[in-house]
Amino acid sequence: EPEVTQTPSHQVTQMGQEVILRCVPISNHLYFYWYRQILGQKVEFLVSFYNNEISEKSEIFDDQFSVERPDGSNFTLKIRSTKLEDSAMYFCASKAGRTPSGELFFGEGSRLTVL
């Protein structure tokens, strides 16, 4: 069964360091997303990406964050200068079509710990 894969599963970094989280969406999917879940809290939308550009982003997704799809398969989330409050589980998701009813397939998450 096709799945969304994320690496690393867990990353520990020092405050101020750059972090790149990687995702390989399901191969025929066209829409890609990053969500964040701070420990014990709800899952929050960060950004959606289609046709090699950001479609929508939340207020959480500030200038410290960026996304790209460098090679047609990987979909990355970069945090330029990490802060303590960036510690969270980051979920990548992908969807086949445009309709909002389409099922989002989530990866298993990348846990980021900022010290």
Place this chain on the structure above:
Amino acid sequence: AQKVTQAQTEISVVEKEDVTLDCVYETRDTTYYLFWYKQPPSGELVFLIRRNSFDEQNEISGRYSWNFQKSTSSFNFTITASQVVDSAVYFCALSEPNYGGSQGNLIFGKGTKLSVKP
């Protein structure tokens, strides 16, 4: 404003009990979609169900059933004869295509942690 409310933070039941997880939503849209996801202790998000705003039929899938009531803006989830493997955090989510969710961005509730004890 909070769009999806899951008032039950934690529920604990004994195996074989039935349990209902509540979800109340708020939307400006006449067309919207509701979802339930399960997050087991391993952390991934597992899709359970999707329901659109025009379909108020209740749905049953094995031990799972969902009760969608537009009149009360609720989309409740019932597990019949619960099992230990049902222990997880369950999230209700809303997609509003005409209000910032044109591509299906999900607004999640805070989740309900279900513990099923043997």
